Every structure is written in C-alpha cells, then in structure tokens.
Amino acid sequence: MWQEETIGVNGKGFILVLIIALIFLLVPNHAKASGTGSFEVGGYWQPPIYVGGDYNTNAHWANIAAANIDIITGIHLWNGVMNKAANETGIANSYANNVKLQVSDSGITGKQTFTPADITALQTTLTPYKSDSRVKGMNIIDEPSAYEMEGFANTYKQAKAFAPNIDYYVNMLPSVTDQRVQAPYGKLFLSNSGARGSSSSVTSTHSLGQTITIPAGVTYLDGVDMYIDATQWSSTEMLTLKLWDSPSKTFLMSEALALGTGLTEGWDYYHYFQLSKDVTPLTTYYLELVHNGGGNNLIGGVTRSNTDVYAGGAAYENGAAQTYDFFFRLYTTRDNQGTNYENYLDDWIQYSGADYMLYDNYPFLFGSSDNSSYFQNAELVRGRGLANNVLYGGFLQSLDGNSRTVTMDMMRWNVYSLLTYGMKKMNWYTYWRPDPAASFPGTPVSENGTLLPRYTQLQTLNSEMRKLGGTLKDLTSLRVYHTGTTLWTGTKFLPPNFFVKPASLAEPMIIGYFTNASGRKYVMLTNRDYTTSKTLDFNFNPKPGSLTEISKTTGLEVSVPGYNAATGVLNLTLSPGEGRLFALPAGFTPQLNLAAEAVVSATSSLESSSTGWGKILVNDDQRNTVTGSLGWSSNSSIHVNHTESITMDLGASKTFGEVDLFPRNDTGNVGRGFPIDFTIQVAASSSGPWTTVVTKTGYPLPGNSSQWFTFTPVTARYVKLEGTNLRVSAGEYRMQLSEFEVYAAPNFAKGSLVTSTSSVENADWGVAKLVDLTRNSVPGLYGWSSSSNTSTNHTESISFDMQTSRTISRVDLYPRNDSGNVGLGFPIDFTIKTAANAGGPWTTVATRTGYALPPGLEQSFTFTALSARYVKVEGTSLRKITTEPGQPYRMQFAEVGIH
Structure with missing residues (x-):
C-alpha cells in the first residue's frame, strides 16, 4: 500500500513437505472477467482495534455503509495478536450494516503455506470463521513480492478449498521498477519448497546434489531455483548448477553459472539457474551444485529437509545419496513471455486459482506532477486480467499527495479512468485515517472516526460507481484508446477506423468499448483532463439508430438528448475527469470488420507481450506492425517447413464474402511470414467440416499493403487461414500476420x-x-x-x-x-x-x-x-x-x- 512493508525470510523447520506437482500447469476454475455479476466498491482499513480500545462501533460501521461502501479490509497493526475473539465487534457491526469485512487474523494474514502442517494450522484458524455465517472475507496479504508468490498462492488455494464461503483479500504490487516484482523467468511446475529445517554446505571440494523426476506433460526445463543463504554467498563466489542424465553423471545436459549478489534482501535467497533444456516426462535426472572457488570456498545454508520428503528423488552429498531432500523448484516455459510485472501477475492467478486481480498505483503522489506509470499500470493489469479471464480492479486515492491537495475533480478522474479500463473492484486508500494522522492527510475519516469533508466526496463517487456497476458488472472490456496531443506512457492512440471518435483528436479523451454476454455493445467516454470541462462532438460511424445512457443516479437506461441519429453525432459535456457510459442498440454491430471481436486460436503462437506478438494482437485494429503490436506469429517447428493455421471464431454464424490479410510491414520485414501456399476455409463448427473458399499456391512476397480475397458470400462461424508451405526467413519457417479482417460483403474498391x-x-x-x-x-x-x-x-x-x-x-x-x-x-x-x-x-x-x-x-x-x-x-x-x-x-x- 502507501507505505512499503518488508517481510523477512523465514527459516522455520518442517517435517513433512507438501509437494506441489503439475498443479500450476492446470487451468484454474475461476470466475470469468465477463458476466460475473460482480462489482464492488471497497475501502482499506476498517475502524482499528487498539490495545486500549476498539473503534468497531455500530455508529462507525453505519457511516461506512452510508458512504456506499460494499467491502472493507481489516488490519492488525496495533493490538498485538488478532484472532476470532478480537474481531468479534467488527464482524458483528459490519454484518449488522450489510458491509463485507475482510478480517485479519494473526494465524492467517501474512502466512505462507507449504506443508501438511501448514495446511492443518490454516484450517484450524479458519474453522471458527468458516462456521460463522456473518464472516464474509479474510485478509491474506497486501503486496506480496514475487519470491513469496508460491507460498501465498498456496494459502489462498488451500483456504478457498477449505472455506469457499469466504472471500480472500490479496492485493498485488504496482508496476514498480524494484526487485519485488521480478518474477522468475519460467513458470513453476514442481515445487519442493517445504524442504526446510536444516541446511548443508557446498565447498570447492564438496558438491551437493538432488535427483528429480519430471512429471507427465512437461517437456522443457527452463530453470531451477534453490534456497541458499545470501549472507554466506559473496559476490566473489561462483556456483554452478549442472543437469546430468543420472547420479552417475554419464552425460552433462546443461549447466548454469552464478555469482552471489552480495545482498541480503528476501529475494536474494532464491537464485534462479537457467538451464534451458528439453527433458523427457517421467524421467529422472540429477542436479549437481558445485562451488567454483572464490570467497572462502564455502557457502553454507543450502536449505534442505531433515527427512525424506520427496518421493521423486533424494539429496546427495559428494555423490552419496542421503535420507533427506534439498529445497528446489522447477520451471518450464511461460505461456506468455511478458514483462517481469506481467509474469508476476500471471503467477498469482495461475498459481492460486484466484478469481480476481487487485493492485494499487496512485496518480497524485509527486508534488504538482502526476504518476507517469498510472495508465501503463492500468494497461498491464487489464491485459493480464483479460488474458487470464478474471476480474480485475484497482485502488483509488482518497488522501492528499506529497504537498498536494487532491480535489474532487482529481478523485473523479481517478474513478472514471479506471472504470473505462473495465475495472470491477474499486477500493479507496484509505477510508479510516491511521495513526499518526500526519502521515495520511486528507482522509475521509479521522483517526477517531470523525467524518471529514472528503467523506461526502467519497460518498458521491461511490454512489455513482454503484449505479453504473449494475451494468458494468456484466461487461467485458474490448478496447481502450486515448486521444490528445500527448499520450501517457503505455497507452494506445485511437485507430483511424474506430467507430466512435471525438471531432477533435487533440482533445484528451479515453474511449472504452465493452460488450456483454449477449453481444450488446457499450462505450464509456471519459474526459482525461481533471482541470477543465469539455463540450465536444463525438462522431459514430456507422450510425446507431439510437443511443441510451446508463444513469449515474438510477442505474437505468435513459435517453440522450445530445445524440442525433440522423448524423451519428453525439454532443456531450463532460466535467473534469468525468466519464459517461452509453449503450448501443441491441443487435447493432459497430465494427464492419466481423473479426474485430473474434476469439483467436492457432496451431501455435509466439506469446510475448514484451515484444508485441500474440494471438490477440491479430485483431486489435492495428493494421501496421508497430512496437507493442506486431501481430501474430507461429512458434512451432520453426526449423522445418510445415503447416500452421490461425482461426477466427466470429462468435455466431455470420455471412461474409471477403477476408483481408495484412502482412508484416515493419522496416526490413515487409511481407515476412506471409505463406506461399495457403487456403482460407470456413465452418459452422470448430471441429468442421471445413469448406475451402480460397486456394493460393506460389503466392509472391506481398508488399506493404493488405492482401484481400473475395469469394461468393458464405454463412459460417469459423474462418481459418491454413498455410501449407511457409516462407523461410533467417532460417526460420513462421507464418505471420499483422491483422486478420473479415467483411460481410466484398468491397470491390479495395484492389481496384x-x-x-x-x-x-x-x-x-x-x-x-x-x-x-x-x-x-x-x-x-x-x-x-x-x-x-x-x-x-x-x-x-x-x-x-x-x-x-x-x-x-x-x-x-x-x-x-x-x-x-x-x-x-x-x-x-x-x-x-x-x-x-x-x-x-x-x-x-x-x-x-x-x-x-x-x-x-x-x-x-x-x-x-x-x-x-x-x-x-x-x-x-x-x-x-x-x-x-x-x-x-x-x-x-x-x-x-x-x-
């Protein structure tokens, strides 16, 4: 949150180890980002419980409810041990006022889970809460670091399995450039993290080893991390982790070298050795840790268990098998080769199975300037939320920045900018003013519960969010674009062909485009200026026959006097920072490109958000190959010519007669990846049968223009481009497209x-x-x-x-x-x-x-x-x-x- 918290390394010993094998390769059964029926307005910090007093009175909770807050998170900073008895007044009065309290308990909050003993302790602590129907939520952790992700993900997963009636709070770190969000290079597939309680030393004459068995379904070992005492590993000491075919060390398959960091932060204890090696499922291999000299030629504190806890192998010391096991974690290739922060977010959802993602990044912290990472962070969270198909939300700033007073207009801007990104969990930081008060200026409530001027501002904005939330809860974000002469870091400018745009592209606006489960479309138009009101025209092309607005006072659809159906022009006045949500008529399709909202699948795909390749980038309105949006590229069998395909699921049967394929057109790569021999096929079902509507052989290298293919109009749901003879470039056979578009009827002007x-x-x-x-x-x-x-x-x-x-x-x-x-x-x-x-x-x-x-x-x-x-x-x-x-x-x- 606002003040950084540090969690130290825990050297606690365990007897039994929870082996988490393959669990991270499974797709979690979590709620989807669309159609969840869930929208919440929340706040951080319940009325506190001090050693000398408890502020969880009915009056204070009545004020929380009157502020239009649905959920509030508990803390345990000032009273020592928090347990069920200490939480009783908060539970009783939050329940009486119909507000969900996410309680904190010293036995759960901030605790990681690895072993059966950990699970038992977790369940014991949860039991009285589980059996109390008034308890709605539990605080697990605020801002876990990347190296802690596994332990807190286990806590979430185990708690949710044991007490599914309770919601669990976890809030992620923002996109900051520090080590806390530096996720491992690979994706965890096998963990022996609970193998703690003792340690061994590796020296220049004494090696350590561990046999490992690769689980079914895993064919690639990207890397291994071990838990090594950073205080004993100096920056002049080199370790090598070797991957052998067996303890007999007949064949060295791979090795990775590393120097110590000379630092002792929590993450310095978990060193990643990148091995990058193909492996065979259900096969046993041997890891050997060797000291290459330097320092005092000895590193102690290589963490291990005291007993045999891993059925798939055993520890070795100087080549001799032992009756215990070392701490190790094995990683394979990530599905999305994204930035460290995106990997950090992916790890939370994929390891925990959580149905939401929450983060905090505040816009008005730095004197008179704004936080330049604000929209970049929103873009990344939105992207990973949609990619993992989960709810996502963010924290809002309800206190003043450093020497800066936050106005109602600024708070409104904070609210509507995040709503335009499709966020459904909106939490204020902070509701109650902690002690000392001087560190938290401008809060809605004082340290003793007195309502302050910002309370009514919060109340107003929360009411608006709640009314809009009745519609927003069922919407999925499809696009977010910006206009204006200057763009914030990480944002995307409105494409030339988008169906709604301000008459002046110089005006700073955010345009959010949404759909619900039935296919009805919505747009949110937001003023990105928090100092000046804007009155301007928005042009809709094609023109909807009518336009309605979701009322912020009733939540109902109301007419829009400023819309002219004959011209498709909406005249709109927006207060500073204000957004307004509009519904397009049922059945109205604003995108002429029928594939603009298609679900994309492919025989293989290079998924790398850090470079701009991915399936979702082949129908993102960006026809040119530009940084961050290169398009789609196949990614299998790249050293031999082979067949690849990409398929567009249009969502329902539609009639169409033209497919436009846009080749790569970045400098030096124009036309690269466009297939030589290919077909375009259509089908009513993903399983076929498929009908070929276009066949091309010996297709020449295309230039910097779309390649359009017309045919007698057909009715189908699926459109597939299948390349059977790929173009080779730099020794690689890939099929690549910048954009894939489908049109109802051929436009014969194109190509004329x-x-x-x-x-x-x-x-x-x-x-x-x-x-x-x-x-x-x-x-x-x-x-x-x-x-x-x-x-x-x-x-x-x-x-x-x-x-x-x-x-x-x-x-x-x-x-x-x-x-x-x-x-x-x-x-x-x-x-x-x-x-x-x-x-x-x-x-x-x-x-x-x-x-x-x-x-x-x-x-x-x-x-x-x-x-x-x-x-x-x-x-x-x-x-x-x-x-x-x-x-x-x-x-x-x-x-x-x-x-």
Missing part, C-alpha cells in the same frame, strides 16, 4: 485500379489512400483530393477499375472528417456511373444535386444490382475548401466502398 482527373499526391493524400480501408481522415491517410483548376468551380471525377466484372448495388462515399474540415470537399452536384468497358457506355445509377454538407460519416447510395467492371464518381459542382487559403474548389473523399 484507381484513376482520377487530377490528384494531390503526397504523404497525406493520394488515389491509393482512397481504397486503403481507412474511413477516417488522419495525418498520413487523409484520402484523395483533386488538384486542378482549383480557382474555379469545375468538373472532377475518380474512377475504379475492379479488374473483372462484378455484381454491385451500393457505393459508399466517406467524407473528410478531420477536425475543422468535416464534409469539406464533398461535391454539391454529382453522379455515380458504371460501365462494362473503360470507354463506356456509362450508365448513371445515382444523381444528386444541391447535396448538403455531410457530417463525417459514410454516405451510401444504393441502386438495382447490375454487372459492371468500372465505377465512376463525377462531381459537376464542387464545394469550396474554406479552411485553405483562397478557398479552392476541390473534390475530396476519405474512402470509397463498392459493394
């Missing part, structure tokens, strides 16, 4: 040969930018603009050669929609014509005169279906570009679609 009577061709404009699938006008992708005779009104046209005869019935013209230029360049009088041949004759299919200035949304023109190869849009009366010097006459479009 485009010509025009005149054209501005530069970094922002050009005929090619008219058919790049970017419907919005943004720098570098504004679209097409005519360039001739700009001083007088005249005729301009743009033509599309679809390269073969197509049956078409609709042309979509997308106006400019960049800030200040919305609709400019759209012709006043124009026709749309079709032809079978380049020279005509031309058939007019649509005529418009006196066309009003359009909003920044597509203008669709339908006609009776016909067969044609050429389409022409001809403007005979042009609109002045009033924002350019001289107000020239130009015809301009952001995009054209032909269907």
